[in-house]
Amino acid sequence: MDTIESMRIFIAVAGQKSFTAGAKQLGISTNLASKHVRQLETRLNAQLFHRTTRRVTLSDTGVAYFDRCVLLIDQFDELEGIVQERQSELAGPIRITAPTGFGAGELVEAIVPFQRAHPKVAINLYLSDQNVDILNGGFDLAIRFGPLQSSTLIARKLLTMPLVVFASPDYISNYGEPAHPSALSTHNCLLQTSSADPEHWEFTLQGKVEKFCVGGSFTANSPRAVVNMAVGGLGIGRCPFYAAEPFLKSGKLILLFEDKITSEFNLYAVYPSARHLTARIRALIDHLVTVLG
Structure with missing residues (x-):
């Protein structure tokens, strides 16, 4: 062996x-x-x-x-x-860890053209909604939403996206559309527990950032789970734009408080500071910056 x-x-x-x-x-x-x-x-x-x-x-x-x-x-x-x-040709393995929902969807779509261009690069993708220990886990690269917690890691920003609030037309028809963020306390809000402060949603009102307490009958650590529950008409959700985008485009979800959205999510490519970046890893990061950014 x-x-x-x-x-x-x-x-x-x-x-x-x-x-x-x-x-x-x-x-x-x-x-x-x-x-x-x-x-x-x-x-x-x-x-x-x-x-x-x-x-x-x-x-x-x-x-x-x-x-x-x-x-x-x-x-x-x-x-x-x-x-x-x-x-002239990149080759060898790249071990990546990424969040489950984003990793299985948008990240894989972004990697496809890279692997077509570099067929001798072997991608090993490990999906987890927990922050995996990159060094001890033997990973070359992690894809993570911010804010970052470890100063021992080097991060390169891939993109910035807003956190959006949404509901289905059926929910709005049955329960009404909240006219002001303060009205969210009277609605069933679908909470993404993996966010920094899931029970408080931020909005910009008259140039000032304010937080409003929310709650409801459904919580999940996956933004796609929140989106799918909202599509089913069960409540009002909030998550990164990428997860809700297809349903907003199709009309299955309606964007709420669009002019009051303030919170943003940064997506990073993260790797240990002590680890040398091989040509293939650098090339992949550059590719993701171009495609996702």
């Missing part, structure tokens, strides 16, 4: 604290991941993990080996990048 590949798999398993999750992140079987790690342990004559039925944790030797593995893999990728910069 390829030792470099075994080290990548070891990093993923250590980051996820699970053979199953680590294998899923890399798009391989759990058995193959276990086989690679066993090969490393045999080669080193050392136990890298403490294993239980529920999870795996690094042994003391494993912790020391993990730190050096991350450094060596980064150096290996940097070496590959130097060679690729002298070649």
